[in-house]
Amino acid sequence: MRKLERLLELRELREKALIGPQLISPLSPYFHEIIKIAWNRAKELANRSGGLIESIKPDHLYGDEGPSIGYVLKVGELYPGNTLPEKVYLVIYGIYNNDDTLDYIQLSDGYRTIEWFVQPVYYYTEKIGVWGEGPIILRASSAKIYVHSLDSNKDRVNAWLLGYVIKPRETQITQTTQTGRRGRRSRTRTEKVTSESEETSESTG
Numbered sequence: 001m002r003k004l005e006r007l008l009e010l011r012e013l014r015e016k017a018l019i020g021p022q023l024i025s026p027l028s029p030y031f032h033e034i035i036k037i038a039w040n041r042a043k044e045l046a047n048r049s050g051g052l053i054e055s056i057k058p059d060h061l062y063g064d065e066g067p068s069i070g071y072v073l074k075v076g077e078l079y080p081g082n083t084l085p086e087k088v089y090l091v092i093y094g095i096y097n098n099d100d101t102l103d104y105i106q107l108s109d110g111y112r113t114i115e116w117f118v119q120p121v122y123y124y125t126e127k128i129g130v131w132g133e134g135p136i137i138l139r140a141s142s143a144k145i146y147v148h149s150l151d152s153n154k155d156r157v158n159a160w161l162l163g164y165v166i167k168p169r170e171t172q173i174t175q176t177t178q179t180g181r182r183g184r185r186s187r188t189r190t191e192k193v194t195s196e197s198e199e200t201s202e203s204t205g
Contacts, residue, residue, distance in 0.1 A: 021131075021132065021133050022117075022131075022132050023094065023095065023116060023117075023118060023120065023121055023129030023130065023131060023132070024129060024130055024132050025121075025124040025125070025126070025128070025129060026124070026125070026126050026128060027124075027125075031130055034093060034094075034130045034131070034132070034134060034135075035093055035094070035130060037093075037134055037135065038091055038093035038134070038135035038163065038164070039164070041091050041135055041137065042091045042164040042166055045089050045091070045137075045166045046166050049087065049166065049168070050168075050169055051087075051166045051167055051168055051169055052166070052167055052168075052169050053164050053165070053166055054164065054165045054167065055163075055164060055165075056090070056092070056160075056161050056162070056163050056164065056165055057165075058070055058071060059083070060080065060083065060084060060165050061074075061078055061080060061083060061145075062074075062083060063082070063083035069156070071160045072156045072157060072158055072159065072160070073102075073105075073147045073156060073157050073159045073160060073161070074147065074155065074156045075147050075148070075149045075154055075155055075156055075157060076146070076147060076155075077144060077145070077146050078144070078145040078146075078147065079143070079144055079145075080138075080140040080143045080145070081140050081141040081142065081143060084140040084141075084165070084167065085167065085168060086141060086168075087141075087168055088139075088140040088141070088165060088166065088167045088168070089137060089138065089139055089140065089165070089166040090136075090137070090138040090139075090140055090143060090163060090164070090165055090166075091135050091136075091137055091163050091164040091165075091166065092107060092131075092135060092136045092138065092161050092162070092163035093130050093131060093134075093135040093136075093162055093163050094128060094129055094130035094131060094161075094162040094163070095116065095118050095121060095128070095129055095159060095160070095161055095162060096121075096127055096128050096159060096160045096162060097118050097119075097121040097122050097127055097128075097129070097157075097158075097159040098122065098127045098158045098159065099122065099149075099157040099158040099159050100119070100122045101149045101150045101151040101154060101157060102118055102119065102122070102147070102148070102149055102150075102157040102158075102159050103117065103118065103119045103148055103149070103150050104116060104117050104118055104119070104148050105118055105145065105146060105147050105148065105161075106144075106145070106146040106148075107136050107138065107143070107144075107145055108138075108143065108144040108145075108146070109138045109139060109142050109143055109144075110142040110143075110144070114136055116131065118159070128162070130162070135163065136163075140165075145161070147159075
């Protein structure tokens with residue numbers, strides 16, 4: 001039922017704004033509606049798995065190198081599964097592009113590839129575009145992101161993916177153990193709480 005509601009919601013947007021497979025600017029009256037749809041999808045995935053929602057950050061894509069690399073995209077292939085744990089999802093709804101050499105990116109989950117022609121976003125006032133067909137949902141373990149630049153000498157571009165990461169929640173569980181005459185002492189360990197059911201990669205577009 002929820003999936004049907006999402007499809008009808010996106011269909012209504014397309015009929016009203018003629019939104020298709022393109023990146024739309026903040027000047028569109030439906031710009032914020034698409035972001036809202038992405039947020040609702042992230043919340044739905046988080047509720048199913050008991051996970052946490054975070055905005056996409058450098059450490060999600062680059063691991064320990066994230067803080068030194070910062071909010072830029074490396075040119076070439078990125079594999080989020082190399083830096084993110086199991087049962088993590090990416091909900092990608094748009095891109096910030098402040099680099100006129102960045103012409104396109106590809107988002108793939110192993111079964112399908114969606115290509116975004118992102119160069120026009122550089123000329124938007126806020127340099128932000130959201131995908132008119134709704135958020136792209138990828139399972140991190142099978143996701144591949146390909147970033148292409150017109151400048152073959154560049155190894156990174158001044159751009160960033162906009163979206164959310166849904167990751168397992170870490171909870172502190174205190175266990176009490178017996179230590180003989182010394183009485184009782186507590187030790188704390190961290191466990192990741194994840195959904196028992198596996199989700200498949202999907203797109204609401």
